Amino acid sequence: MTGLVFDIKEMAIFDGPGIRTTVFLKGCPLRCQWCHNPEGISPKVELMVKYAQCIKCGACVAACPTGAVHSLCTTRGECISVCPLNLRRLVGESYTPQELATFLLKHRPILEKNGGGVTFSGGEPLLQSSFLLATIKHLEGLHCAVETSGFASKAKFKEVVEHLDYVLMDLKMVDSEKHRYYCGEDNRPILENLKYLKGSGKPFVIRIPVIPGVNDNDENYRETAKLLEGSLNLEKVELLPYQRTAGAKYGMVGRHYLVDFDEDAKPYFNLEEFTKRGIEASIL
Amino acid sequence: MTSYIAKLRQFYVENKEHHTYRQSSVNPHSLAKEFEKRELSDTERAVERLKWVLEKEKVVVFPNEKIALLRTVPTIPEIYTEREWSVIKRSYRIHEQGKVSNICPSYSSLIDKGFNQVRLEIEESLKTHRDAEKIAYLNILLETLDIMEAFAERYRLAAIEVGNTTVAESFAQIPQNRPQNFVQALQFFRLIHFGLWASFNYHNTIGRFDQFMFPYYEADLAKGVLTRESALELLQEFFISFNKDSDLYPGMQQGDNGQSLMLGGLTTSGEDAFNDLSKLCMEASLELKLIDPKINLRVHAGTPIEVLELGSEMTKQGLGFPQYSNDEVVVNALKKWGYREEDALNYVVAACWEFIIPEVAMDIVNIDALSFLKAVLEALPCLTECETFDKFKEVVKSKLCRQTAEICSNTNGVYMEPTPLMSLMMEGCIAKGQDISLGARYNNYGIHGTGLSSATDSLAAIKKYVFEEQRVDKETLLKALEADFVGYDELYHLLRFEAPKMGNDDDYVDALAGELLDWFADSLEGVSNDRGGIFRAGTGSAMYYLWHGNELGASPDGRHQGEEFACNFSPSLHTHLKGPISLIKSFSKGNLERVANGGPLTIELDDSMFRNAESTAKVARLVKSYMDLGGMQMQLNGVNREMMLDAQKHPDKYRNLIVRVWGWSGYFVELDKAYQDHIIRRSELDF
Numbered sequence: 029m030t031g032l033v034f035d036i037k038e039m040a041i042f043d044g045p046g047i048r049t050t051v052f053l054k055g056c057p058l059r060c061q062w063c064h065n066p067e068g069i070s071p072k073v074e075l076m077v078k079y080a081q082c083i084k085c086g087a088c089v090a091a092c093p094t095g096a097v098h099s100l101c102t103t104r105g106e107c108i109s110v111c112p113l114n115l116r117r118l119v120g121e122s123y124t125p126q127e128l129a130t131f132l133l134k135h136r137p138i139l140e141k142n143g144g145g146v147t148f149s150g151g152e153p154l155l156q157s158s159f160l161l162a163t164i165k166h167l168e169g170l171h172c173a174v175e176t177s178g179f180a181s182k183a184k185f186k187e188v189v190e191h192l193d194y195v196l197m198d199l200k201m202v203d204s205e206k207h208r209y210y211c212g213e214d215n216r217p218i219l220e221n222l223k224y225l226k227g228s229g230k231p232f233v234i235r236i237p238v239i240p241g242v243n244d245n246d247e248n249y250r251e252t253a254k255l256l257e258g259s260l261n262l263e264k265v266e267l268l269p270y271q272r273t274a275g276a277k278y279g280m281v282g283r284h285y286l287v288d289f290d291e292d293a294k295p296y297f298n299l300e301e302f303t304k305r306g307i308e309a310s311i312l
Numbered sequence: 313m314t315s316y317i318a319k320l321r322q323f324y325v326e327n328k329e330h331h332t333y334r335q336s337s338v339n340p341h342s343l344a345k346e347f348e349k350r351e352l353s354d355t356e357r358a359v360e361r362l363k364w365v366l367e368k369e370k371v372v373v374f375p376n377e378k379i380a381l382l383r384t385v386p387t388i389p390e391i392y393t394e395r396e397w398s399v400i401k402r403s404y405r406i407h408e409q410g411k412v413s414n415i416c417p418s419y420s421s422l423i424d425k426g427f428n429q430v431r432l433e434i435e436e437s438l439k440t441h442r443d444a445e446k447i448a449y450l451n452i453l454l455e456t457l458d459i460m461e462a463f464a465e466r467y468r469l470a471a472i473e474v475g476n477t478t479v480a481e482s483f484a485q486i487p488q489n490r491p492q493n494f495v496q497a498l499q500f501f502r503l504i505h506f507g508l509w510a511s512f513n514y515h516n517t518i519g520r521f522d523q524f525m526f527p528y529y530e531a532d533l534a535k536g537v538l539t540r541e542s543a544l545e546l547l548q549e550f551f552i553s554f555n556k557d558s559d560l561y562p563g564m565q566q567g568d569n570g571q572s573l574m575l576g577g578l579t580t581s582g583e584d585a586f587n588d589l590s591k592l593c594m595e596a597s598l599e600l601k602l603i604d605p606k607i608n609l610r611v612h613a614g615t616p617i618e619v620l621e622l623g624s625e626m627t628k629q630g631l632g633f634p635q636y637s638n639d640e641v642v643v644n645a646l647k648k649w650g651y652r653e654e655d656a657l658n659y660v661v662a663a664c665w666e667f668i669i670p671e672v673a674m675d676i677v678n679i680d681a682l683s684f685l686k687a688v689l690e691a692l693p694c695l696t697e698c699e700t701f702d703k704f705k706e707v708v709k710s711k712l713c714r715q716t717a718e719i720c721s722n723t724n725g726v727y728m729e730p731t732p733l734m735s736l737m738m739e740g741c742i743a744k745g746q747d748i749s750l751g752a753r754y755n756n757y758g759i760h761g762t763g764l765s766s767a768t769d770s771l772a773a774i775k776k777y778v779f780e781e782q783r784v785d786k787e788t789l790l791k792a793l794e795a796d797f798v799g800y801d802e803l804y805h806l807l808r809f810e811a812p813k814m815g816n817d818d819d820y821v822d823a824l825a826g827e828l829l830d831w832f833a834d835s836l837e838g839v840s841n842d843r844g845g846i847f848r849a850g851t852g853s854a855m856y857y858l859w860h861g862n863e864l865g866a867s868p869d870g871r872h873q874g875e876e877f878a879c880n881f882s883p884s885l886h887t888h889l890k891g892p893i894s895l896i897k898s899f900s901k902g903n904l905e906r907v908a909n910g911g912p913l914t915i916e917l918d919d920s921m922f923r924n925a926e927s928t929a930k931v932a933r934l935v936k937s938y939m940d941l942g943g944m945q946m947q948l949n950g951v952n953r954e955m956m957l958d959a960q961k962h963p964d965k966y967r968n969l970i971v972r973v974w975g976w977s978g979y980f981v982e983l984d985k986a987y988q989d990h991i992i993r994r995s996e997l998d999f
């Protein structure tokens with residue numbers, strides 16, 4: 029069995045307790061308009077080019093059977109080693125669970141000494157849940173967290189949560205209509221899984237990406253807070269304000285960043301709905 | 313920050329209104345002509361110069377300030393005419409400007425005693441000497457005290473005139489007597505420090521300020537003379553004084569003036585030295601956000617994590633300090649080099665990062681620099697004859713040893729201008745009747761080591777591709793380097809971007825760095841300089857990383873001809889780094905105690921890593937982790953706007969610059985211009 033990883037980030041300091049290494053698993057079933065990791069969407073290896081620095085020397089065009097047209101890329105990678113600026117790479121690296129675990133365990137003493145561990149993020153990490161679970165088995169009890177959209181089957185979600193120490197879950201919006209429009213899928217599985225999570229006893233954090241004009245309204249804050257109320261294993265709620273830089277990497281993977289909201293609008297925050305229900309909340 | 317401090321900051325730092333008091337500059341050699349005519353000895357010239365400068369000084373006291381003294385004389389004159397100097401340069405080795413610099417005097421030896429007491433000591437010493445030269449020297453020390461006192465007296469009178477009772481009272485007490493309180497002790501320091509700059513000493517470090525000033529601070533708190541708040545304000549006013557005249561101090565560029573202050577660490581009896589004054593210094597600097605004084609923090613196993621967290625708060629300001637050093641490594645290294653235990657435990661840093669001992673050392677810690685990469689490149693012509701990689705390494709080692717041998721032999725016959733004021737604060741000068749420029753208990757010379765990562769990566773590439781995989785043949789490699797890779801695109805790509813690099817926790821590469829460092833240390837083992845001292849190997853680069861880089865051709869790590877090295881103890885600029893954890897592991901592997909002249913691992917972190925208290929605290933843990941791993945010295949940079957603007961112009965220099973946004977990280981130079989601009993704009997909000 030192998031899994032596809034698109035990045036491994038050391039000292040990820042916003043992805044759970046302590047100092048952590050975050051593994052980004054490739055592939056996601058959702059299509060959130062504001063997604064800032066477009067290279068995590070496709071479950072396949074793909075070409076990523078830093079076009080911003082390209083000097084148009086033409087070396088890649090000459091080396092590529094399809095003339096280095098991004099959309100025609102066959103991911104054979106002939107262009108990679110000819111680029112004088114090293115602007116081209118294939119994103120998505122295969123690992124066996126054992127290989128990934130060996131790599132992660134290299135830093136175990138530092139991670140453990142600093143109250144941290146490993147976080148699996150994505151993409152949607154649950155899309156590769158069996159790879160994830162197999163990797164955890166090799167991690168010898170190192171603290172493991174997952175950062176998930178919650179969009180997965182009940183069985184998968186349950187199995188992964190059971191084997192993990194900590195969960196960071198996104199909760200984009202409660203309105204399912206809007207969710208379908210902005211994220212491409214119904215949020216019912218997410219809300220179902222949230223219900224399970226609340227009762228699971230696992231410590232968890234809820235993260236809300238605050239997108240101006242989309243979910244930054246009192247109603248969504250109130251409904252979200254109500255859903256979370258009384259959950260003893262909920263540590264806190266974090267609001268992640270939309271960043272104007274979210275679209276930065278789309279061009280690099282040959283995608284277009286198209287959003288149906290005003291990127292320049294100031295996001296509206298409402299922490300009170302949470303705090304008045306006894307939930308710790310902050311803006312990250 | 314109180315409104316008083318804000319006003320001072322604005323006056324001195326932002327508006328530089330005090331510059332209006334500056335006198336016009338003079339020909340730096342006019343005084344020397346007169347000295348030459350009068351046939352004065354160098355020591356006489358030194359003291360005459362100090363007298364001339366301080367007498368020429370216009371005294372300026374503001375009604376409300378608590379710590380006075382302002383430089384108005386822009387030029388400190390030379391003591392030799394140009395002709396005399398060129399003669400001296402022919403017969404002696406002149407280091408930098410030929411002045412005593414970059415050492416740490418014991419300020420407290422004057423402050424705690426007061427000049428009256430010191431005068432008695434000099435008079436005692438006079439009784440023991442018969443030698444006319446010694447007697448003359450001791451008399452010059454007495455004259456130095458007179459000159460400083462006369463200058464202080466003028467300030468006292470000026471203070472009375474404007475009704476500034478604090479300053480008037482200070483100068484009624486000091487420098488003749490021991491200060492009665494904290495403000496007088498600070499004024500005393502300012503007076504001496506001012507005198508050093510006026511003596512043309514430079515890189516005048518501050519030392520263990522939190523240790524030698526603590527008794528005054530503590531006593532004032534106990535007596536109720538000061539509260540912690542009023543002490544903070546006072547300390548901030550004092551810190552501002554380091555920025556009043558600093559544009560007049562000699563240095564490579566603005567800010568390179570050596571005003572480094574050392575906090576915390578172990579006491580000479582091995583206990584935690586971090587006290588409430590140490591903390592107050594950090595708080596003062598944190599609020600002021602000024603480049604001087606530069607804060608250094610000594611860390612040992614028992615340093616509370618809260619101290620490092622406060623350090624992270626400072627890094628967040630983007631000023632590049634504190635710089636951290638590891639007591640366990642540094643103290644051991646110094647002991648192995650022959651420093652007494654109590655001296656080693658007292659270490660501070662020189663202008664940048666070199667470890668020095670206050671009061672007892674006249675070390676020249678930056679006498680020259682070894683170029684690691686040069687040794688590799690000089691060995692390359694022999695590559696074709698080497699059948700194994702080990703053989704090639706031997707050639708590199710011999711080239712490296714030849715370089716250090718040459719460096720060492722070029723250090724003979726150092727001459728420095730005498731400096732009576734500095735000598736008053738250095739051990740043995742009064743008793744021996746001898747100037748500090750002639751030597752102290754320790755007279756060791758430090759040698760920087762530049763281009764370590766480029767040299768290491770070059771060796772790794774040769775080992776892997778030429779010898780092990782035999783993917784690249786020797787001739788081709790040499791030709792490619794000769795051609796600066798023109799026409800060797802794939803080879804260039806392989807060497808520059810795909811080859812293993814130092815900094816990624818890869819033993820294959822890191823072990824080679826360890827060997828290079830060991831050879832450097834080996835080559836200096838048992839060698840002594842003509843002052844009886846030893847040579848210390850180091851990992852600093854100073855400005856050599858540019859100079860050495862510019863003079864060398866293309867290298868097997870894919871570095872272009874003339875391309876600069878990474879600065880200090882850092883990965884090469886075109887390394888694709890895995891991350892901070894791999895980085896600190898890589899740079900703590902070698903036998904660092906043998907190369908402890910100084911030179912920090914420098915890491916750039918984006919300011920988004922300092923977004924909240926929790927994440928800032930995690931950065932502190934990175935520092936702690938580096939020290940736990942046996943790292944020696946570390947400097948973190950919260951990345952700021954200037955750096956990013958520069959990165960837009962020179963993306964090659966900033967490949968490792970990581971910008972963290974929300975849940976993802978990206979390399980700044982990879983982002984589209986529009987996004988880069990955005991991040992730059994956002995960073996402006998932080999200031």
Ligand code: SF4
Pocket residue numbers: 077081082083084085086087088089110111112113114115116
């Ligand atoms: S090889 Fe690199 S620099 Fe040249 S055109 Fe292709 S991407 Fe641009």
